[in-house]
Each structure stands twice: as structure tokens, then as C-alpha cells.
Amino acid sequence: MKVKVSRKATFNAAHRLHNNNWSEEKNKIFFGKCNNPHYHGHNYTLFVSVLGQICEESGYVIDLNELKKIIDDKIINYFDHKNLNIEILEFQTLNPTLENILKVIYDKLRKEIAQELILSVILYETENNFAEINEGEH
Secondary structure: OEEEEEEEEEEEEEEOOOOOOOOHHHHHHHHHHHHOOOOEEEEEEEEEEEEEEOOOOOOOOOOHHHHHHHHHHHHHHHHOOEEHHHHOHHHHOOOOOHHHHHHHHHHHHHOOOOOOOEEEEEEEOOOOOEEEEEHHHO
């Protein structure tokens, strides 16, 4: 039997949605207020879930203290109180949309979580807007 365990975390960050290949006018029309040249911010909520077999020896799927440390070290310390467009390497060339932020977070976590465990990541940008990557749905 597999069990899913989850950890919640939050971070704050600013960004501007902008496609450098488009005109200023097209960006303004397409992205609206999210294209503000002075940026705007969100209070992001992150849910990280790991699905796997319970280890007979420890009784854990994953040590939640270790998962917290991974999330803090690789995600929160990297993103929190940052301007994503300016301070985060990946967004020097990638538009920091909710979907792209989620993908960057997923890629960072996937490198740290044992490959036999199934990883799911949900990122809330607002109370009503969120995106999810769920390995179990591929």
C-alpha cells in the first residue's frame, strides 16, 4: 500500500509577466495589470506531496523534517522576498508565470527527492489561482 504525505510552505515574491519577443502594447493587452513595469507581488502557498511505500524500519514514506529542510533550502530560501524577473536565474529568459514558477520549483525538488517516490507539487499564486504538477497523472 502506498501513502501520500504532504508539507505546506509559503513565500512572497514579486514578478512581471512580459514576453520580450512581443511589443510593449501586445504585452500590456495580453498580460494586463500583471505586465506592470514596476512589478507586483504575491503571497504564494506551496504544497509538496510525496507518494510511496511506508518504510518498515522507520515507518515513514519520507521524513517530513527532511522534506521541510529540502523545501526551505531549495525553494523558500531561493524565492522568498525576491523579484523573480531580476533575482532568479531561471527567469532571466523564462516568463515567470504561475506555470513556469511551478515547473522551476518542481525541477528543483525532483532532484532532491528519491526517484522511487512520486512527487506532486501545487502552487497557489492567489486564493483562487493555482497550478499543479502530479507525477501520478503522466
